[in-house]
Amino acid sequence: MRFLLDAEQRAFADSLNALLTAADTPSVVRDWSRGERKSGRALWSRIAEAGVFALAVPEECEGLGPRPVELTVAFIELGRHAVPGPLVETTTAAALLAELPDPGPAKRFLPSLATGETMATLTCTPPPAGHGKPTAPYALDADAATIRLTVSESAAAAELRLAPPPGRPLPSLDPGRRLFGVPSGGEVLAVGPQVGVAVGRAVLRARLATAAQALGVGLALLDRSVAYVRQRKQFGVPIGSFQAVKHQLADAELGLEFARPLVHGAALTMDPADVAAAKVTACEAAHATARTALQLHGAIGYTAEYDLSLWLTKARALRTAWGTPDECRTVVLSGGRRW
Amino acid sequence: MRFLLDAEQRAFADSLNALLTAADTPSVVRDWSRGERKSGRALWSRIAEAGVFALAVPEECEGLGPRPVELTVAFIELGRHAVPGPLVETTTAAALLAELPDPGPAKRFLPSLATGETMATLTCTPPPAGHGKPTAPYALDADAATIRLTVSESAAAAELRLAPPPGRPLPSLDPGRRLFGVPSGGEVLAVGPQVGVAVGRAVLRARLATAAQALGVGLALLDRSVAYVRQRKQFGVPIGSFQAVKHQLADAELGLEFARPLVHGAALTMDPADVAAAKVTACEAAHATARTALQLHGAIGYTAEYDLSLWLTKARALRTAWGTPDECRTVVLSGGRRW
Amino acid sequence: MDLSLTPADEAFRAGARAWLRSHVPSTPLPSLETEEGFAAHRAWEAELAADRWSVVNWPAEYGGRDAGLIRWLLFEEEYHAAGAPGRVGQNGVSLLAPTLFDHGTEEQRARVLPSMATGEVVWAQAWSEPEAGSDLASLRSRAVRTSGGWLLGGQKTWSSRAAFADRAFGLFRSDPDAPKPHQGLTYLMFDLRAPGVTVRPIARLDGKPAFAELFLDDVFVPDEDVIGEPGQGWRIAMSTAGNERGLMLRSPGRFLASAERLRGLWQAQGSPPEAGNRVADALIGARAYQLFTYAAASRFLDGESIGPESSLNKIFWSEYDIALHETALDLLGAEGELADTDWSERYVFSLAGPIYAGTNEIQRDIIAERLLGLPKGRR
């Protein structure tokens, strides 16, 4: 029992943070949302070089993983810098391919995913848990991804296909995300009950990575808000000296700092209830922090041109990606007693 | 359309407020909670003289009602002064007796209820709406009441009985309330489907009166808290000058002032969804104000000997009396579109 | 105490309902925050005005129906229940027009109001400045006396509708030497296409140009476009702010309709019980806001002014609106992320509520100090 990131994990976070800070991610997001992929692809390669995608791939498939704790460490930093692209989906697709009973698809796609040469996206309809709403009905950035996986599930088995190129994008509230309807048809990569098991595990990872990413988004929103209220003056003093402002930020800190251990803890157990708890808590904390950040920034925070907007809109989008708050709470309730 | 209390209604509120202020209700509550009924009965007579119980009784039964708006006006003041006793139950029993198809029970009991000579209590198991939990399973102050009505309902019809004297009291979180298990048996006063209709209407009034009482409790808690934070000093200044304190009280004011029109509006329509909306909103506002009042008073507010406790504990008790928040919200959801 | 309507009120309501039923476009207009949508909404105002439905509470001589506050509320209920389009003229109608009725000249009213009522001239507000958020007394844009009028200079921002509007109104510092910052401000109207005006649209969170920055470089304003006395702008602006304006910023009809739409969405999703309480709270809140407004309107009609109570109103609707739309997006699940839907557009719009027209922090200070009597001074 030592529930702390070790020196190597902290160094990994620091190096990713340094890499992303140097990369000027806000301008990358703005390029990406205009459909200009060059800067995004360049950043993607560097993230891959840092080993992020390899963390999801087992060592026997020439990856470094599965290392869920390091994955959460990485996704916190990716969220902190609002990195665009199908990050969760590529990671999840890699994990899914690696777990298929047939090693063929893994051999075919994993090397280029691990190196960052290709991006993947992934949809699941309907979700493994059998809820009314699909967990992931849209293919994120399917125009940028070269590997578009679709999972469709029936009671008996799941089918994994390599989908054809997508149609027109659907705009997201987060301009850094471009959604696409599920492309139908395409080459069948795998089918059968074992595929369903692999998908279930993969969705768990997608949910965990989304939780970590949301936590990073929330941490960035808090940092930016703290910096802003220290210098912004109203009525002759920094607004950060008003108790109402202080307490809103204290509450944001509280929410985020209690989400953090859930995220890392879920990575250690990979228990569905733990993962769902991390997802709902991190997303609620990020979302509440976004509300506070917008309120404290005032009108400037409401503009698309001010960089805060990149995180504000992502907090909202991640809240419902890979499981809504209510879906996650239902998973928690159906979990057995284990704490 | 003139959605304001008229001069007569305001005068009625003022006169009740004056009557109750002069009566030193906190000491009456303390007597009552020790089982000493004398001061409570004296106050009860004066409340009856002011016409409060007659408001629920139709004019043809020699009452002044039904006047639901005036009833809410009165119950706001009763709540404001934390008046003890089966106020809601007596009013509701009177309304129920007046609506029975057989005029016998009304003739027998109403005169003494309207004059305040007798008190009534009332239980309903299970509730008319058919929820899992009984709405009113305990007979409030059944030892002080001389008329103890019990309603039991089946799918087909309702049965109203005059119950025998109760057993041992069950303590309530509100020391001003003494609860008793439902006494079984007793004389049958009425039975049949029409009794069920009358009970349904009576329960609506009980719910409305409880909402008004809770609103009054919340208003008193706010007033006392405002007075307290203006004089209580910490760190050399009145704590009411701290923005965090101000905003908590502003939120209490907000909750109460938006509950108030729901309470009066429900009295005008007597629509089940309106009444349920008033109940849940007034009780939530009173309860939230109680939380704030306790927080701002600090430890002194947590003591039974300080008078604030009389309102704090009543806010909690009224929250679940005559319909929990969830039950009320369910009624709102099942209401049709009419706003 | 009475919620019932007179037969004449009922007839008015029925008339509005019938007109709306036969005129409201069956497919939604394009977004108000686009050039195409702006034009479509302007045309809709003309259609409303042709049958005197665009400004029902105004006097008949300016295009209204002398409807009064209660009928205005009834009209709004019908308007939103009918799913009618957003109101492109709202800034002028709810902010400038009341000021003209109270402080304008007969000539100004005759000149300004009819074209406002038809949507021929759409007005933008020009209150805020980069360094003056909630602190309006620190305004720095100036009006300098010149022959026959004034020359405006400086910068305004968060000017809603200004990207596509025709004219604007706001406060300008005409006497920089006034002893207190609230003094020496003048209330002026000006043309957004006048020489010296540069309009830079600002995109809100979803990329739509919902407001703009205005750069003013010696913009000439004739004396006839000063409202009230020069130097009295602050008093004039404030005197209107506390009256109907507080009530008319968001009508209850809007939220009654939104709450029913939310209930419809919830039912369409299979009435998930875990979301039921949030939907119930939306229904309850809309009813509370409606009744609260009826009470305020009744007091107003009794001759009372609204005053600091409008802070209760402002906090309530702004936080209510966000909560309702958060619930909707959560109910939509992954679909809630889609932009350019009616739900998402209203969600983004709702997010500005707690910030604008005085932040909710300031409103809470006002409630604490002016309604509850707590000590001022420390924040």
Add this chain to the structure above:
Amino acid sequence: MDLSLTPADEAFRAGARAWLRSHVPSTPLPSLETEEGFAAHRAWEAELAADRWSVVNWPAEYGGRDAGLIRWLLFEEEYHAAGAPGRVGQNGVSLLAPTLFDHGTEEQRARVLPSMATGEVVWAQAWSEPEAGSDLASLRSRAVRTSGGWLLGGQKTWSSRAAFADRAFGLFRSDPDAPKPHQGLTYLMFDLRAPGVTVRPIARLDGKPAFAELFLDDVFVPDEDVIGEPGQGWRIAMSTAGNERGLMLRSPGRFLASAERLRGLWQAQGSPPEAGNRVADALIGARAYQLFTYAAASRFLDGESIGPESSLNKIFWSEYDIALHETALDLLGAEGELADTDWSERYVFSLAGPIYAGTNEIQRDIIAERLLGLPKGRR
């Protein structure tokens, strides 16, 4: 990063579980806040102590097991999961004992700790005074030098457990002329039955005498009962406050057990789906608090001090505890109103959380100023 337990830890946990299974009373003890219940809880402490389970993290020489922080957490999880009684000695064990370990003398530890461990001597805290709520620096009760010791005078209040306890500890002003109010305070232990002490029990909201006022009139305290140097009381009290104490005020095991009890109640009521989210939040919150505490304990074991982060901990558990019990009472419906039930007793207890040990307002100020670096000074 690792949540796994060593075989030795697992064995410790299993040992605690087995002992508790065979010793925890099958029917709950009477309320701790009654004379009868106090005696029963004192006897339970003796039973725990007989098998060295009353103070597992203390050194063996004083009755403990040298268990360390992690095993203490495991013990607490087992303890609460077993539904074992409340801890009557908690004030002494979690507030006084850490101070004695850090600042007491060998003689004091040998004299005080063993009887604390067995429940033979139950300690009350005596921090607050009528005019000093969250503002401890304004304490006025005094300690005046006398031959061989000190004479205490003045009044203490909100002294929890004092109605039935044996001894108390607190800060007293020994040097009224000290240049700053934090200086000149001395940390003392005294006998609640000594001449000059008057204990007036104070009933909490449900009428139970959970704390008391202490009136002190020339109460003699020998020098041996001063902890640390006279005049250093503030520093001594603060130095312990920021360490394990922040972690040990409420153990995660307590809330893990409460959350499971709540789930059980919910299920017993037929799993009403409209209450499901609140129950889920209780389960999630307990897990979050457990993991947050594991992380803090891990940092502490690494040699880091906890410091202002304990404010996060304090706000979280105090607001969590109330929310959980509010949910329970709401689930119970009309039955939730009954007093003297286990749920209602825990509910009333929870209500004090945001007030005591530094109000949550002060904790939020600390978070904002010390963790986030916002400007001090205005509130």
